Amino acid sequence: MKLTYFQGTPPNFGDEVNAMMWQHLLPAGFLDEDDTTLFLGVGSILWDFLPKAPRKIVAGSGYGGYTAPPDVHDGSWEVLWLRGPRTADHLRLPRAQAITDAAVLLRAIPLPVPAVVPGDGVCFMPHVDSMARGDWPRVCAMAGITFLDPRAPVDGTLALIRGARLVITEAMHGAIIADALRRPWVGVLPTHTAHRAKWDDWALSLDIALAPVRLGPSNLREGWTRLTGLYATGQRSRLVMDGPLAFPANYAVAERTARQLQRLASGATAQLSSDAAIERATERCLDALDLFVTRTGPRTGPRMRQDELMEAS
Secondary structure, three states: OEEEOOOOOOOOHHHHHHHHHHHHHOOOOOOOOOOOEEEEOOOOOOOOOOOOOOEEEEEEEOOOOOOOOOOOOOOOEEEEEEOOHHHHHHHOOOHHHEOOOHHHHHHHOOOOOOOOOOOOOEEEEOOOOHHHHOOHHHHHHHHOOEEOOOOOOHHHHHHHHHHOOEEEEOOHHHHHHHHHOOOOEEEEOOOOHHHOHHHHHHHHHOOOOOOOEOOOOOOHHHHHHHHHOOOOOOHHHHHHHOOHHHHHHHHHHHHHHHHHHHHHHHHOOOEOOOHHHHHHHHHHHHHHHHHHHHHHOOOOOOOOOHHHHHHHO
16 A cells, blocks of 8 residues: 655655654554555645546545546545545535544654744744745745745654744645644735635634735745736746846845734734644544554554653653
């Protein structure tokens, strides 16, 4: 059974969580390179171009609208649970199969020791696509806020999230994982509209009344993306909007957005799902996973509950 998730260049935090999380949740040897069965976990990976022949096991994945919905009724799919009710609707499945994003199961594994976040403990994570066109390290430095690179190794990023008092994030999995680890968060409306709809899917799964904020662009190219809907990552846009003549305008844009970040850090209304909702979702996901593993083969040992993990850490 092959663990299947989006593996891009550069790597993306939310997707790369798969590589470290499932090894703690599934028996040794449960996952291998046998691609006759695909195990689909964290991510908006319910695409219509997944291979037809393999059996496909869905454990908390979501539909992001990046392709047409796949035909999950063709006999090759087994849904353990889905990320949220919007995914269920798109796939024409009962909403009862929607629990929450699989990344909630980070609550059920050992985690890296929290890292102390400098300053006032506020972090900002852009969407990985924004790293291709934006200049968020500079904006965060101007604002005095810790920059969370969505391309960085997972363990270090998890440690910083655990050590933060507030996570401001354009990346949906920045919010999902902050919420799972009980760190307050502020969702930022993604620069590119293609990444917006999936936020509602997850938020509805935990009864979160999502209230994303609009944050200005980090430079001219991101501003162009907002105006046109284009990705603005090509060589021509770099030459025009990153050149020396554009420096004063880029600096002014970055400074204005840095001030917005400072205001969010000091006065934004942070969001967090209720303790009851996150605990209920975690248990339901673990139960669904345990049932699947029991049907498929024996486990090597009992799962650790969240209270045991808290004591161990």
